[in-house]
Amino acid sequence: MSSTGDARPFDLLAPTPEHALLQGTLREFVAREVEPQANEHDRSERFNHALFRRAGELGLLGVTLPEEYGGAGLDAVAAVQVCEALSTSDPGFALSVLAHSILFAHNVSVNGSELQRKHVLPRAASGEWIGGLCMTEPEVGTDVLALRTTAKRDGDVYRITGRKTFITNGGVDEKTLGDCFIVYAATEPERSEGGERARRRASSEPKAISSFLVEKGMPGFSLGQKWKDKAGMRASFTAELVFDDVPVPAENRMGEEGEGTLHMMRNLEIERLTLAAMSLGIAQRSVQVMVDYANDRKAFGKPIREFGQIQRYVAESFAEWRSARTFVYDVARRIDLHGSGQRLDADATKLVATQMAKRAADAAMQVLGGYGYMGEYVVSRLWRDAKLLEIGGGTLEAHHKNISRELARNPSMLRD
Amino acid sequence: MKIMVCIKQVPHQDARLDVNGAGTWIQEENIKFEINPYDQNALEAALQLKDKEAGTEVVVVSIGPERVTQSLRTALGMGADRAVHVKDGAADGSDSLGTAKILAAVAKAESPDLIFAGFMSDDGNLAATGPMLATLLGIPHTTTAVSFQKNGAIQVERELEGGALEVVELNTPCLVTTQTGMNQVRYASLKGIMAAKKKPIDVKTVADLGLAGQVGADAAKIKIEKLYTPPKGQGAEILSGSVDEVVGKLVGKIKELGLL
Ligand SMILES: Cc1cc2nc3c(=O)[nH]c(=O)nc-3n(C[C@H](O)[C@H](O)[C@H](O)COP(=O)(O)OP(=O)(O)OC[C@H]3O[C@@H](n4cnc5c(N)ncnc54)[C@H](O)[C@@H]3O)c2cc1C
Numbered sequence: 080m081s082s083t084g085d086a087r088p089f090d091l092l093a094p095t096p097e098h099a100l101l102q103g104t105l106r107e108f109v110a111r112e113v114e115p116q117a118n119e120h121d122r123s124e125r126f127n128h129a130l131f132r133r134a135g136e137l138g139l140l141g142v143t144l145p146e147e148y149g150g151a152g153l154d155a156v157a158a159v160q161v162c163e164a165l166s167t168s169d170p171g172f173a174l175s176v177l178a179h180s181i182l183f184a185h186n187v188s189v190n191g192s193e194l195q196r197k198h199v200l201p202r203a204a205s206g207e208w209i210g211g212l213c214m215t216e217p218e219v220g221t222d223v224l225a226l227r228t229t230a231k232r233d234g235d236v237y238r239i240t241g242r243k244t245f246i247t248n249g250g251v252d253e254k255t256l257g258d259c260f261i262v263y264a265a266t267e268p269e270r271s272e273g274g275e276r277a278r279r280r281a282s283s284e285p286k287a288i289s290s291f292l293v294e295k296g297m298p299g300f301s302l303g304q305k306w307k308d309k310a311g312m313r314a315s316f317t318a319e320l321v322f323d324d325v326p327v328p329a330e331n332r333m334g335e336e337g338e339g340t341l342h343m344m345r346n347l348e349i350e351r352l353t354l355a356a357m358s359l360g361i362a363q364r365s366v367q368v369m370v371d372y373a374n375d376r377k378a379f380g381k382p383i384r385e386f387g388q389i390q391r392y393v394a395e396s397f398a399e400w401r402s403a404r405t406f407v408y409d410v411a412r413r414i415d416l417h418g419s420g421q422r423l424d425a426d427a428t429k430l431v432a433t434q435m436a437k438r439a440a441d442a443a444m445q446v447l448g449g450y451g452y453m454g455e456y457v458v459s460r461l462w463r464d465a466k467l468l469e470i471g472g473g474t475l476e477a478h479h480k481n482i483s484r485e486l487a488r489n490p491s492m493l494r495d
Numbered sequence: 496m497k498i499m500v501c502i503k504q505v506p507h508q509d510a511r512l513d514v515n516g517a518g519t520w521i522q523e524e525n526i527k528f529e530i531n532p533y534d535q536n537a538l539e540a541a542l543q544l545k546d547k548e549a550g551t552e553v554v555v556v557s558i559g560p561e562r563v564t565q566s567l568r569t570a571l572g573m574g575a576d577r578a579v580h581v582k583d584g585a586a587d588g589s590d591s592l593g594t595a596k597i598l599a600a601v602a603k604a605e606s607p608d609l610i611f612a613g614f615m616s617d618d619g620n621l622a623a624t625g626p627m628l629a630t631l632l633g634i635p636h637t638t639t640a641v642s643f644q645k646n647g648a649i650q651v652e653r654e655l656e657g658g659a660l661e662v663v664e665l666n667t668p669c670l671v672t673t674q675t676g677m678n679q680v681r682y683a684s685l686k687g688i689m690a691a692k693k694k695p696i697d698v699k700t701v702a703d704l705g706l707a708g709q710v711g712a713d714a715a716k717i718k719i720e721k722l723y724t725p726p727k728g729q730g731a732e733i734l735s736g737s738v739d740e741v742v743g744k745l746v747g748k749i750k751e752l753g754l755l
Binding site for chain 1 (some may be wrong): 564565568569572682683684685686688689691692
């Protein structure tokens with residue numbers, strides 16, 4: 080080793096022995112247990128609850144949760160590994176795992192009280208409970224601060240009324256609600272008088288948003304529309320959740336009143352990063368499939384790999400996948416799960432990786448020709464799944480907006 | 496009960512293998528390694544016994560450079576209790592006997608009731624180390640186990656030619672080499688992975704084991720002279736047609752060459 084140090088042994092994809100072991104476990108788990116069920120659950124649009132529990136048994140639902148609550152206490156790199164690996168085979172299942180472990184459990188871990196963490200995290204880590212995050216409403220998505228669901232203080236409870244839609248894990252099947260959800264709702268500042276309230280409501284001024292833990296079984300909390308016939312991610316269950324004057328105990332409020340926006344912000348980096356990681360898995364599989372096919376398939380007397388246009392699909396997809404992968408893992412390495420500071424890069428990873436994955440899946444279909452269009456060959460499923468990542472958890476346009484704003488505020492990002 | 500499992504790290508089954516510059520071994524830089532598949536089954540057999548019998552200790556032993564730590568950690572993550580890593584350049588180039596001597600020295604210090612090893616390694620394919628180790632230790636052994644039971648004594652079904660099975664019973668201490676496919680190898684859960692962090696890997700040198708000068712390349716009785724890919728055969732002729740036609744052509748060829 081030279082005196083300047085040798086950076087070659089450092090493995091960005093598995094920086095510690097624990098990451099390397101996790102990589103091995105994921106590889107085996109995906110090959111033996113995820114892959115055999117993936118096509119079938121996409122076709123039947125069913126969430127595989129048994130597989131979810133099995134992932135819990137292996138510890139894959141709690142990688143970032145503290146060890147004292149049944150998690151593994153690992154970092155963003157480990158969370159990326161899980162979402163990436165599952166998505167090489169079953170992005171729909173991966174989305175359910177992500178919504179549960181990152182949008183829900185990790186959020187509670189960072190923003191919840193000691194009591195709430197103790198109540199929720201062990202059940203979430205083991206897979207006994209399945210949870211989700213309720214941000215989007217029928218009339219409000221990107222513009223989340225304009226949400227309409229309300230939480231009104233009434234003695235020891237808050238009464239929550241409103242509707243949330245497109246909620247991943249909202250149900251586990253047609254009849255069964257998920258177990259526990261973080262719900263963002265507008266709370267009125269207690270000091271405000273009637274006149275003030277009316278003025279606020281009428282103006283476009285942001286409301287005070289608070290976060291609540293709402294559990295299955297609370298009166299007035301029910302499963303609304305079950306979204307069927309989604310373009311992709313069919314192995315995850317997407318539903319509307321209805322809150323009809325649901326009395327939620329005040330101790331289920333996370334943090335203080337009005338801290339909801341802060342909670343959202345704190346969780347954004349890891350959410351975007353893991354969604355970007357899903358794109359990596361989709362692209363990796365797409366490249367594998369197209370390379371195998373291009374080597375085997377013959378046309379005009381030679382493997383189609385020898386045609387320049389096919390080479391372009393293969394090489395461009397490969398190079399783009401590798402670049403995005405390096406970017407995602409590098410940001411993962413730098414993210415502090417209990418702090419912030421990688422906002423700009425987290426947005427950028429999702430912006431770049433999601434579009435890359437869609438192109439890679441599309442290229443794979445093109446390389447496979449007619450077979451690419453058939454379900455059996457997997458890539459058409461990945462292509463449908465890839466599209467969601469340009470919408471869910473922040474649309475491309477939202478990332479454009481955030482990135483441009485951050486760069487204007489903080490041009491030093493461009494200088495080192 | 497104490498079980499010792501011998502594991503070797505070998506190039507991953509998917510790794511692309513090229514001969515090194517000196518033409519004596521494969522080029523090992525930048526390839527992935529894994530636990531020898533036969534040894535994975537050996538480890539699984541040991542862990543299944545541990546699951547059944549409380550108080551069983553599983554010690555994994557491996558010889559090799561720093562990278563071998565990764566395989567030992569994998570074994571610890573899967574549930575082994577301790578690891579011994581013989582990490583010493585002086586062990587490099589050992590033949591099967593050298594390897595068996597090193598493992599025997601470790602076994603003497605550990606005095607296990609049972610030793611598991613893979614039937615052979617995926618790279619060397621010699622199938623010699625296990626039996627040599629048992630011989631050096633003076634304990635009974637059997638090879639190519641496809642199933643394993645312990646009810647007091649050890650009962651092993653072993654694979655013979657042509658799909659026949661033989662049942663062997665051994666008293667402990669003994670050594671069993673395992674065939675692939677004997678069991679479904681588990682993977683490390685995250686709990687196992689995190690627990691492995693705290694499990695000890697005991698690093699030893701050849702001198703620590705009292706074997707200075709007795710193992711390694713200089714002591715080896717078998718040396719690899721040359722490793723190469725055979726040149727592509729020339730003059731091969733592929734016969735085509737229906738089965739009858741091909742057989743007819745083949746017989747014609749054989750007659751033509753005066754081989755009949
Ligand atoms: C399968 C699936 C699962 C989902 N899971 C969840 C979940 O678990 N929890 C949850 O809360 N939500 C979930 N969502 C909702 C998802 O996060 C939203 O769909 C997304 O945030 C976009 O919101 P919207 O659909 O209301 O679109 P809108 O926000 O109405 O956007 C419509 C279009 O307008 C554009 N647009 C909006 N504002 C601007 C602007 N300022 N500048 C430029 N363009 C703009 C958007 O980019 C988009 O192109 C899920 C969605 C799907 C499809």
